[in-house]
Amino acid sequence: MRSLPSAVMTADALSTVRTRFAPSPSGHLHVGGARTALFCWAYARQQGGKFILRIEDTDQKRSSDAASLGFLRDLKWLGIDWDEGPEFEDCGGGEFGPYFQSQRVETYTKYLDQLVVEGRAYYAFDTAEELDAKRKAARAANQNYRYDGSAAMALSPDEVQRRLDVGEAAVIRFKLPHEPIVIRDEILGEATIAPEQLDDFVIRKADGFPTYHFAVVVDDELMQVSHVLRAQEHFMNTARHMVLQDALGFRRPTYAHLPLIFNPDGSKMSKRDKDKTLRAAVKAKGIDNLNVVFRQTAGIDAWLKDKDSQLEFDSAIMLADDLAVQLPEINVDDFRRSGYLPDVLINYLALLGWNPGGDVEKFDRAYLVEKFGFDRVLKSPAKFDRAKLLAFSHDAIQALPTEEFVRLFRAHCDEFHPEFIEKLSPEHFDLLAAANHKRSKTLDDQVRSSLFFVLEDSAIEYNTEDKNARKAIANGDPPGRAHLEALLPLLEGLHQWDVAGLEKAIGAYVEAQAGGNLGKVAQPLRVAVTGTTISPAIYETLAILGKVSTAIRIRRCLEAFA
RNA sequence: GACCCCAUCGUCUAGCCAGGUCCAGGACACCAGGUUUUCAUCCUGGUAACACGGGUUCAAAUCCCGUUGGGGUCGCCA
Structure with a gap:
């Protein structure tokens, strides 16, 4: 270990890198949050520091335990592990807890009281309705609204105490200093905010909980957070956090605000x-x-x-x-259901607002950890492009050894499509998975087109109006229908019902009766057993389906197109 | 509206900080042709961008200013 140059050891510098991801536990982890967590994690790993997870559940109306658990699983699934925070599997713990803000109210109260005693904050008794009316009036008059604390501050300490004692609802507001605030950001650079742009913001709500601004500042200090990486929507909040840090005598973490992620139409990607x-x-x-x-x-x-x-x-x-x-x-879990591999999502997400430079765009976590840096984070928002994500997924799925794809596909079906596990023998399931491998872009995208394998024979519908189906059955000389009629007894008499046996039997028929053109025979068969012209390779398809179903479906198809 | 930030193909972006090697490179999407028993692939080729206007300079995508456009914030949400 080499020691740091002394110049770096200023009062504000925190020598060990400690990053945190601090979501509110409403709903699932969405992709924006996932990317923030990813960068926090990558930076901590790169610097040999710690990655902390903190649950910002100070809004009693929204918090729920089930929701907070949900995204712990999402984070783990993505391969983002945390050193400190809620305990989940092998993650979490740590000596700076509790990591749920709702369990830290006493701590916040201590600092809140300190600010009030020092005259840096004050009680205010305005109701939400009053404030709302004033805001609206200001807007109607085309004026900027700023909270006017003169009335609240004019209250004598005794009067304040009396009203508190009778249980009147009150918030605590921070008395904003009058100096300009200079925000330093590793990505956005410097910005100077005039004090008139801010007002005496609320730091404790009437329910006794701190507001986000206050809890963040206290926790980042107490948890010794050195680097704050968060979405750009928090940029202006930084000014509030800085004045609070100054008032409280806290150190200043390094800030880095990440560009937002948008929908293709330019709207903010939202769980709504x-x-x-x-x-x-x-x-x-x-x-x-x-x-x-x-x-x-x-x-x-x-x-x-x-x-x-x-x-x-x-x-x-x-x-x-x-x-x-x-x-x-929208949520990480949605992409999991849709059959995306965690590595693919991570890779794509990392590319939204950051890139390693040059033409490199496919990489893994280790590469991200090695190369990540604030200097290559973009300043402008990025649109989430599902087509590109899909292309990445396709490449990753194709790069998998087939045995690995089969294993992953089985796990995916276990969770999301149990009917495939239940209705197919293990051997046939594996055959199906392997047959689907080269047609798959995700773990899920061939599920819909494979449904015919698990449907009852009587549930297969033949749409005689369908252009492709008609072409396969009615066109040609002889027409597909004739091939099906000829094939039926042949297949029913076939003893070796597997890929090799089918290939041999049907192959011979094709040579003799279809001039060696497999398509002339495969397409009618496909329509017969699936109702559509879409399926895996025909021999695999029939092998998995079985002799009985194949025969039944060919008969039903002939009837339907009679 | 006020304040802050931003601006390269349809999209994600490289190049910009250290101006010339950029009539701007890659990827995705799109279009055309080819391979393939369906679907999906795969191969080859192509269309496509420095927002605009001024400066600075021998030289600007790169530096400066302005305009326009986009975004963020302005909660007892986080």
Whole structure:
């Protein structure tokens, strides 16, 4: 270990790198949060420091334990492990806890009291309604609203105490100093904020909890956070945090504000986007066409009207199914369900707002850890491009050895599509997985087209109007229909029902009756067993399906197209 | 509206800080052709950007100023 030059050891410098990811536990981990966590983690790992996870649950209205657990799993799935924080599997713990802000209220109160005693903060008794009215009035008059603390500060200490004693609701506000505030940011550079741009902001809510600004500042100090990496929407907040640090005599961490991640249409990528999609679909279809379950669900009207309200996860899935709309993937968990590999998501996310320079864009965690630096983080927002993510996924899936793909596909089905595990023998499942490998872009994208394997024979539908199906069955000389009729007894008499046996038998038929053109025979077969022209290679498809189902489906198909 | 930040192909971006090697490179998407028993791949080729206007300079995508455009913030949310 070499020692640092003494010049670096200023009062503000924290010698050990400690980064933190500090989400509020509302809902799942979304991709923006995941990227912030990723960069925090990568920087800590690179510097041999610590990565801390802290749960910012100071909003009693929103917090829920189940939600906070959900994204711990998401983080682990991405391969982002934390040294300190909530204990989960082999992560968490640490000597600077508790890591849930709701359990640190006493600590905040101590510092809050200190500021009040020192005259740097004061009680204020305005109601939310009063403030709201003033804000609206200011806006109507085209004026900037700033809180006027003169009335609150004019209150004598005795008067304040008396009103507190009778239980009047009060917040504590920070008395903003009058000097300009210079924000230094590793990514954005320097910005000077005039004190008039800020006002005496609330640091303790009426319910006794600190506001975000206060809790962040206290915790970052106490947890010895050296580097704060967070989304750019917090840039202005930095000024508030800095004046609080000064008032409290705290050290100043290094700040780095990350560019935002947008939807392709330029709107901010939000967890509300799913509900937005659903509302639009409901409105387009008309509420009367909704499934009765939903029409009768209490609150569906309120949900339709309130842009901020969110449906429960299961309800959203059901409604999307009912409306036949695809919900946008927003959360890490959504991408997991969609069959993306964690390494792929990590790689793509890392490229949003950062890159290692040159033409390199495929890399793993180790490379990110080695190369990550604030100097290569972009300043402007990036749009999330699902097509590019899909392309990355495709490459990664194709690079997998087939045995590995089979293993991952089985794990994916275990969790999300158990019917494939239940209805197929282990051997046939493996054959299906292997047959799907080279057609797959994700672990999930061939599930829909493979459904015919697990459906009842009678559930296969033949759409005689379908152009491709008609072409396969009715066209040609002889037409596909004739091939099916000829093949039926041949297949029913086949003893070796596996890929090799089928290839031999059908291959021979093709040579003799279809001029060696496999497509002439494979396509009718495909339509017969799937109802569509889409399936894995035909021999694999038939081998997995089995002789009985194949024969039944060929008969049904011939009837349908008769 | 006020303040702060930003600005290269449709998208993510390299190049900019240390001006010339950039009539701007890569990837995704798109288009055309080819391979393939379907689908999906795969191969080859192509279209496509320095927001605009002024400066500085022998020379500007790169430096400066302005305009325009985009974003963020302005909560007892975080």
